[in-house]
Amino acid sequence: xxxxxxxxxxxxxxxxxxxxxxxxxxxxxxxxxxxxxxxxxxxxxxxxxxxxxxxxxxxxxxxxxxxxxxxxxxxxxxxxxxxxxxxxxxxxxxxxxxxxxxxxxxxxxxx
Amino acid sequence: xxxxxxxxxxxxxxxxxxxxxxxxxxxxxxxxxxxxxxxxxxxxxxxxxxxxxxxxxxxxxxxxxxxxxxxxxxxxxxxxxxxxxxxxxxxxxxxxxxxxxxxxxxxxxxxxx
Numbered sequence: 266x267x268x269x270x271x272x273x274x275x276x277x278x279x280x281x282x283x284x285x286x287x288x289x290x291x292x293x294x295x296x297x298x299x300x301x302x303x304x305x306x307x308x309x310x311x312x313x314x315x316x317x318x319x320x321x322x323x324x325x326x327x328x329x330x331x332x333x334x335x336x337x338x339x340x341x342x343x344x345x346x347x348x349x350x351x352x353x354x355x356x357x358x359x360x361x362x363x364x365x366x367x368x369x370x371x372x373x374x375x376x
Numbered sequence: 377x378x379x380x381x382x383x384x385x386x387x388x389x390x391x392x393x394x395x396x397x398x399x400x401x402x403x404x405x406x407x408x409x410x411x412x413x414x415x416x417x418x419x420x421x422x423x424x425x426x427x428x429x430x431x432x433x434x435x436x437x438x439x440x441x442x443x444x445x446x447x448x449x450x451x452x453x454x455x456x457x458x459x460x461x462x463x464x465x466x467x468x469x470x471x472x473x474x475x476x477x478x479x480x481x482x483x484x485x486x487x488x489x
Contacts, residue, residue: 273416297475308380308467308480309419353418362407362426362474363435366418 268292271354271367280376284341288354288367291335295356295365298330300339303351303369312352313339344374378402380481382468388487389458397453397484401470409471409478410443410453414464422466425451426474458488 271288278284286300296317301309313328315321315337321328327340337356341348354367381400389395401408406427411419421435425445436442440458445451455462465485469478 269418271418306482308469308482310480311477314477355419360475362424362432363421364419364478365421366411368416368418 266291268365269354269356269367272370273368275371275373277373277375278344280344280346280374282344282374284339284344284348284372284374286339286341286352286354286370286372288337289335290337290356290365292356292358292365293332293335294358296359297357298328298337299355299364300326300328301353301355301366303353305350309353344372346374346376348372349374380468380470380479382466382481382484384484385482386485386487388489390489391460392457394454394456395458395486397455397466397486399451399453399468399470399481401449401451401468402479403449405470405472405479406448407471407474407476407478408445408451409469410451411467411469412437412464413467413483419467422453424474455486458486460488462486463488 298315300313302312303309318332325342329338351369353369357364408425410422424432440456443453465483467483469480
């Protein structure tokens with residue numbers, strides 16, 4: 266079993282839809298949770314960063330962490346065609362340098 | 377720009393040949409990471425450099441893989457006697473420290489025929 270599980274999709278939605286992306290994990294020591302966005306032929310870029318449990322909002326993006334269920338989510342409101350990319354969840358424990366990434370979910374937002 | 381750069385962007389090689397992949401991190405970043413990204417897989421950690429400390433090589437998949445970082449800046453990932461399963465995108469990232477945001481380069485797409 267992988268430490269981090271993420272549905273690879275692809276996920277196709279119409280413009281303006283609310284998108285929900287999710288990851289589950291098995292290591293209860295993870296404390297830092299991240300979402301990266303990766304456009305085709307580019308490196309990943311950090312989108313959201315959350316420490317421990319709770320919600321964090323940044324514009325159209327909301328990250329949620331439920332440590333009791335070992336489940337994290339990224340919500341995208343009013344999705345745009347420019348949001349079409351692969352979204353990777355990532356996490357690591359306190360004091361650790363090694364970040365564990367999910368496989369990534371490919372998202373297509375249709376105009 | 378002042379981002380992480382990698383070269384070459386694409387590399388096609390024949391099975392059994394050696395390849396060298398280069399990473400230029402952001403100036404002043406002390407931490408440097410190498411990852412491998414295969415189709416449908418997440419980023420697989422390979423190696424981590426932090427300042428002048430000994431690198432963490434725990435992610436290297438075999439002794440055919442090695443990396444060095446000269447002068448705390450540029451890093452080279454070397455794959456000897458390449459195999460077809462080595463085909464992947466190799467990504468480099470740098471950060472100001474181990475707990476800080478990693479900035480990724482565009483990657484080198486390696487194809488082993």
